[in-house]
Amino acid sequence: MAAVDLNAESLGVPRKQLMESSGNAVARACRDLADPGSTVAIVAGRGNNGGDALVTARFLKAYDVTVHLLGRPETISTDIARENWDALVAAEADVRTVTDSADLDLGDPDVVIDAMLGTGVTGALREPEATAARAINDTDATVLAVDVPSGVDADTGEAEGVSVAADHVVTFHDDKPGLDALDCEVTVADIGIPDAAELFTGPGDLIALGRDSQSHKGDHGDVLVVGGGPYTGAPALAAQAALRAGADLARVAAPEHVAREIQGYSENLIVSGFSGAHLTPDHVPDLLELAADRDVVVFGPGLGDADATLDAVGSFLADFDGTAVVDADALQVVPEVDTDATLICTPHQGELQKMGGETANDWDARCELVRDFAGELGHVLLVKGAYDIVSDGDDVRVNRTGNPGMTVGGTGDVLAGVTGALACVLPPLDAAAVGAYVNGRAGDVAVEEFGGGLVATDVLNRVPAGLEVDE
Numbered sequence: 001m002a003a004v005d006l007n008a009e010s011l012g013v014p015r016k017q018l019m020e021s022s023g024n025a026v027a028r029a030c031r032d033l034a035d036p037g038s039t040v041a042i043v044a045g046r047g048n049n050g051g052d053a054l055v056t057a058r059f060l061k062a063y064d065v066t067v068h069l070l071g072r073p074e075t076i077s078t079d080i081a082r083e084n085w086d087a088l089v090a091a092e093a094d095v096r097t098v099t100d101s102a103d104l105d106l107g108d109p110d111v112v113i114d115a116m117l118g119t120g121v122t123g124a125l126r127e128p129e130a131t132a133a134r135a136i137n138d139t140d141a142t143v144l145a146v147d148v149p150s151g152v153d154a155d156t157g158e159a160e161g162v163s164v165a166a167d168h169v170v171t172f173h174d175d176k177p178g179l180d181a182l183d184c185e186v187t188v189a190d191i192g193i194p195d196a197a198e199l200f201t202g203p204g205d206l207i208a209l210g211r212d213s214q215s216h217k218g219d220h221g222d223v224l225v226v227g228g229g230p231y232t233g234a235p236a237l238a239a240q241a242a243l244r245a246g247a248d249l250a251r252v253a254a255p256e257h258v259a260r261e262i263q264g265y266s267e268n269l270i271v272s273g274f275s276g277a278h279l280t281p282d283h284v285p286d287l288l289e290l291a292a293d294r295d296v297v298v299f300g301p302g303l304g305d306a307d308a309t310l311d312a313v314g315s316f317l318a319d320f321d322g323t324a325v326v327d328a329d330a331l332q333v334v335p336e337v338d339t340d341a342t343l344i345c346t347p348h349q350g351e352l353q354k355m356g357g358e359t360a361n362d363w364d365a366r367c368e369l370v371r372d373f374a375g376e377l378g379h380v381l382l383v384k385g386a387y388d389i390v391s392d393g394d395d396v397r398v399n400r401t402g403n404p405g406m407t408v409g410g411t412g413d414v415l416a417g418v419t420g421a422l423a424c425v426l427p428p429l430d431a432a433a434v435g436a437y438v439n440g441r442a443g444d445v446a447v448e449e450f451g452g453g454l455v456a457t458d459v460l461n462r463v464p465a466g467l468e469v470d471e
Helices: 004-012 013-032 048-058 079-090 131-135 176-183 203-209 233-244 256-265 281-290 309-319 330-337 349-355 363-378 411-422 428-453 455-463
Strands: 038-042 064-072 093-097 110-116 142-146 168-172 185-189 221-224 249-255 272-273 296-299 323-326 343-346 380-383 386-393 397-398
Touching: 004 013, 004 131, 004 203, 013 048, 013 079, 013 142, 013 168, 013 185, 013 330, 013 411, 038 048, 038 221, 048 064, 048 142, 064 131, 064 233, 079 093, 093 168, 093 323, 110 131, 110 281, 203 428, 221 363, 221 411, 233 249, 233 411, 233 455, 249 256, 249 281, 256 272, 256 386, 281 309, 281 363, 296 309, 296 411, 309 330, 323 330, 323 411, 330 343, 330 349, 343 397, 349 380, 363 380, 363 386, 363 397, 380 428, 386 428, 411 428, 411 455, 428 455
Parallel strands: 038 064, 038 110, 064 093, 110 142, 142 168, 168 185, 221 249, 221 296, 249 272, 296 323, 323 343, 343 380
Antiparallel strands: 380 386, 386 397
16 A cells, blocks of 8 residues: 555645645544444554544544543654644644553544554554553454554455454555454445556555565575577576666676676676576576576577577476576567466567567557467567556556657666566566566656667666655
8 A cells, every 4th residue: 555655646636635634534433333422532543544544534524532642742653644733733733752652542422443463563562562462452342443454464364463353444445465364344445546547557566575684695595597699688688687676696608609708797797607508408407407506597588599499498487497588589489388486577578479469559459469369379469569458367456657759779688677677576567567666767767868879788787766665
C-alpha cells in the first residue's frame, strides 16, 4: 500500500488527499457502530495510520471523542499526520499525549479506534503499543481497527505476540490477505486511488528495494551473463548494468577470443572464457555447473543466432531450473523448450512476433495480447516499446518511462542486466516491471544531458539515479 500511495501521488493524487478519504471512511464505519453522542476513544500512532484516525476525529462532531497519541507530537513521523494533529490542537479537540504507556486511561468508551500501526509493520508489538493493545482489549467497547488490527501481520493474519482484538476493520483500496483469517467484519473502503496506480509502474515500486543494514556480500545477488561471440559490448553492458542495479557480483561467460575484451570494459566483472568462436552444445555442461551457484542468469546478450548457438540455448534451458532473463537471439528458442526454469523474457515487438506472439499499435490492446501469450508460454514477458508491457499471464504492468533516444543499440542489454539484478531480490513479475521503470528512468535522466545523441553507456551510468526513491 505504501507503493500504491506513492504511485498515486506521482499521478497527481496527493497522499494528504488519500488520508482525508481514509479518515472519512473510518468515521463512516464508526457512525454505523454507535449512535451520535456515544463516546469514542482513538488510540493513534505517530505514522500515517495514526494520521488517518486524526482525520476521523474531525468527522465525528456528533460524538464525544478523545484522541490518545502514543508519544510526543514532535515525533510524529510524517508531515501530513503532523498537520492533522496540529489541526485538532488548534480546534481545541480533546487530545492527550501518552509518553508512558502505563498512564494510558481510555475510560469507558463505547467505541475504541485502533490506529497505532498499519500494514507496513510486522513482528511483535513493542512498547508503548503492546501495553496499549492490552488496554484496548480490556475494555468492553466495540473495537474498530484502521487498515489492520495493530500487531496482526496483514499478509498472514497472525500475530507474534499481543495484538488488538478488533470487532471491525476498515481497510483501504483493496483487501489484505491476512484479514480473511480474522474473526471480525472487514470493510474495504474506496479512498480514490486510481487503478493506474497499480497498472503503471512508478516510484512506489522502488520501495521494495531497501537494504538491510546488516547485509553481507552476495545478499543482493550474484548474476551470470552468458553472451558474446559475435559481439563484445552487449554482455559487458548487461553485466555492468547488473552491478549498477544493485547486484553484488556480476560474472560473464563468453567465448575466450572475446573474454579478454569484455574484461577490459571493467575491472568489476568476473569473466570466464570458453573455447571456440561462439556458444555450442558442448559448452552447456560447464555453463550449467557455473550457473548452479548463481542467483540469476542473463542469457543472450551478444550471442548471435548461429544454429549451434541456438541449439545450445535450448539445451541449457531444458536442463536449467533456476531463474533466467532471456534476451536477444536466445528468445526465439523459448517457445520450443520444455523447462523448469523461471524465465523473464525481454523481447522488443519484432522479437515477440518471432517468438509467435502478436502485437498492436494501441498499448491497451497490446496488454491483452501480451497477457495471453505470457499465459501460453508460462513465463514472464517484458515487451519493450514506447509503453513497455509486462505480464506473467495473469497480472499486467505497464511502464511509461523512457524516450525515443533509447532506440540506440545497447539499451536493451542494459535493461536485461538491470532486470537480472532485480530478479535476485524480487519476484519475477516485479523484477521485470521495476527493471523497465528503472531503465527508462535512467534513460530519461541521460536524455536531459545528451538529447537524441545518448548512447547505451549513458543509460548504464545513470541506472543508480533511476533507482532513487523520491518521497
